[in-house]
Amino acid sequence: MTAVRTAEPPRLPVRSKTAAGERGWGGVSPMLTRLAAERATGVLVRERGTLHLADGLVVHAESPSAPGLDTLLTAHGTLPPEAWQRALTEADDGRGVARHLVDGGHLTPGALELCHLTAVYDAAYFALAPSSTPGRFRYGTAHRLGPIRPVPVAALEHETLRRRDLLHRIWPDPGTDEAPLIRADPVAAPALTRRQQTVLDRVNGVRTAPDIARELGRLAFHTLVDVRRLMAAGVVSPLPRPAHPKPTEPRRAEPRRARGEPPPVPVPVPVPTGLVELPPDPHTTLLKRLRDALEAL
Amino acid sequence: MPGIDECLLEAMRLPGARGAALIDWMSGLALGVVGESPGGDQETAAVEAAEIARLAAEQHAFAPAADPDDGAAADADPPVEDLIVSNRDSYHVLRFVGASFDGSVFLHLWLARAEGNLALARIRLGEMAERLVLA
Known part of the structure; x- marks a missing residue:
């Protein structure tokens, strides 16, 4: 009998920090690096997604290519859809949606942090994808979700680059x-x-x-x-x-x-x-x- | 009801604990790190632990046998509860966190072999993984 072998996926990459430094700027978006340095608060809208900043840290990210936090939380029964809706309406008191979900006993802080953090990195991967148009930043208030576990811009960019490598290696x-x-x-x-x-x-x-x-x-x-x-x-x-287009040619970015x-x-x-x-x-x-x-x- | 950091700090209170991390094995991303990192570099340690966790989680041989009365056992996600790697001076316990959403996440505890109690660490880590996500 012939044993069926699973193709062994390549190893996960580790991104060298020095290599990033050698390219002049280690970032994916110079604008984002500048916003982080000036500790800006507001929304960065890029072609394939948005990043919400508070004091220069990324507090939330969304992309049409990535499922939202609500989808991730409700799809597996972790959170009833009504609980999400209620938290959304009650969050107008300024305490943030996240606070309401945890205080309402629907989610442990751990589950919320885990889900949100993975969702932020997920959406940011698309939001930080190479784009054909420059991003726009709107100064303003932080996201209504409220603070959960803010991510430094550098960590997000570093991870996004590492993820590109990961896909490329597979x-x-x-x-x-x-x-x-x-x-x-x-x-x-x-x-x-x-x-x-x-x-x-x-x-x-x-x-x-x-x-x-x-x-x-x-x-x-x-x-x-x-x-x-x-x-x-x-x-x-x-x-x-x-x-x-031939696979070797750079793909034309389609506006979403x-x-x-x-x-x-x-x-x-x-x-x-x-x-x-x-x-x-x-x-x-x-x-x-x-x-x-x-x-x- | 702990958050990620509280959970990792609790793991660090176990006797002999040198480092603890919460890692996503699909991407190799460390979602939280406390204490020392094996090998000295946090990112490399997370990626290497993610590799072995992924291998264990994906091999059919390590999945539980299907229960004739109830198909749940075979569909358990993740199929593996924990992994233990030991060497001359330390233990590594990798505990998968139940997937209440699209989770491919595990806790990684690094224990000094001389002071660590593997049985205790395994039980405590299981409890922590459960409390982390269950309301």
């Missing part, structure tokens, strides 16, 4: 991060983890990785990791578009719509009828993937 083509996903036909299907199987079950040619994360109430970055690993295993691939709106459902472009009716030869697919991977190195 599979160097970012094509699966935003495109609708389809199932590929692997030559030898590897054993999948339960997490990956749940993600794979939702791949239907329309949903993108962030859509799947939102539906499952999972962190978007974690879902990107799962999807890139599935891609590396040859189990999924991005839906090919007619004018699909107003936040809150669901991501646009891609118009089923002259769908790869050939793909639906006639699955491509697995061996050809494998060779193409090998070529793409080599080019992307």
Whole structure:
């Protein structure tokens, strides 16, 4: 019997602090670095997300690509949706939504800190993604969520860069991060983890990785990791578009719509009828993937 | 009802505790760190602990067997409760925190072998992991 081997994912990266310093500025966004230095309070709106600052520290982050704190907390029954709504309405007294959730006995401070902190890093990964337009900063008051566990700007930027490395090491083509996903036909299907199987079950040619994360109430970055690993295993691939740029070319950043709106459902472009009716030869697919991977190195 | 820091400080009160951290194993991010870090660098220690935690959490061989009466055991998330790594001078106890949301989080306690009590640390860490997220 042939033992089925799971493709071993590459090791998690450690980002060298000296390398960051050598690039002139260690940051992802010079504007954010400046705001941190002047201990600004307000909202930084970038192309793919927003960061809320209080005294130069990041207190909250949101992105249309990442599920919000409410989704993460309510999707798994950690918090009843009514409790979230009530905390939102009661928070007008200035004490912050977070305080109400904890005081109301709905959440332990630990669960709230954990969920919020992971959600901030998750949304910030997208908010700090390279953008084609400059960010705008609105000075003002801190986020109504109230202080939970503020994150220094430098730590957030450092982690965001490390996360880019992490994804790149798993599979160097970012094509699966935003495109609708389809199932590929692997030559030898590897054993999948339960997490990956749940993600794979939702791949239907329309949903993108962030859509799947939102539906499952999972962190978007974690879902990107799962999807890139599935891609590396040859189990999924991005839906090919007619004018699909070659994987080695930098992808054109698509402006996202107003936040809150669901991501646009891609118009089923002259769908790869050939793909639906006639699955491509697995061996050809494998060779193409090998070529793409080599080019992307 | 503790927050992350209170939980880690409580872990540090265990006999022989040298360092404690709360780490996300999918990304390798340390969400909180108290005390010393094994190897000296906090980020490297978190990443290395995350690697071994991920391996343990993802291998089918370490998951509990399915209970014929109740499918819950097989679907337990995370499938592994804790991991113990020992060496000549210390113990490392990695305790997975129950996933009440998309959690891939564990507590990492580093204990000096001479003063540490592994059985006690394992029990206490389990209680702390539960209290951290359960209201």
